[in-house]
Amino acid sequence: MLMWRLAASTRTIVRGTISSRNGLRSIATAASTAKAPPSPLLSAQRHVVDATPMPTSYRTFSSQNTNPAINYLCVHVFVSVKPGTENDFLAASLANARASSLEPGIARFDVIQQENDATKFVLVEVYKNADAPAAHKGTDHYLAWRESVEHMMAEPRRAIKYKNIFPATAGGWDYGDGISLE
Helix, strand or coil, X not given: CEEXXXXXXXXXXXXXXXXXECCEEEEEEEECCCCCCCCHHHCCCEEEEECCCCCCXXXXXXXXXXXXXXXXXXXXXEEEECCCCHHHHHHHHHHHHHHHCCCXXXXXXXXXXXXXXXXXXXXXXXXXXXXXXXXXXXXXXXXHHHHHHXXXXXXXXXXXXXXXXXXXXXXXXXXXXXXXXX
């Protein structure tokens, strides 16, 4: 399969193939004439990248993807809570996230906390269609969350909307049936 990678030693984009022979991972590379001039470091030679067996569940990214592209809306909600309310905010947000992850219009609903400032959180909400955010804001669990955390806010929360670029298929975002989230 055709793969693209960045050659770290030369900062040149190269084209190559990944294969497994005798359980070793190797890569054949050749300079991409369309992207970069030929380099002696990137001659069309085979070399061993590492001597570990290739995992059987190795994830590949191919230009021959047969899954339909998606157009998900990704919303990052930035939250600053008052010191001392972090645990209560987290408990309320996790309850909301658990229920939100079951909504049909939500592909993902992540709760993340800043490492060096426990009062800072980001809610990463990935919606499958344009109607899903409004449907989410009408749910009982969202309304309960909004009411329970309102007094914890150090400042009004703010959201930034993004369109997804990668992963480009639903399989890269959706939790899927039977997946344990905890």
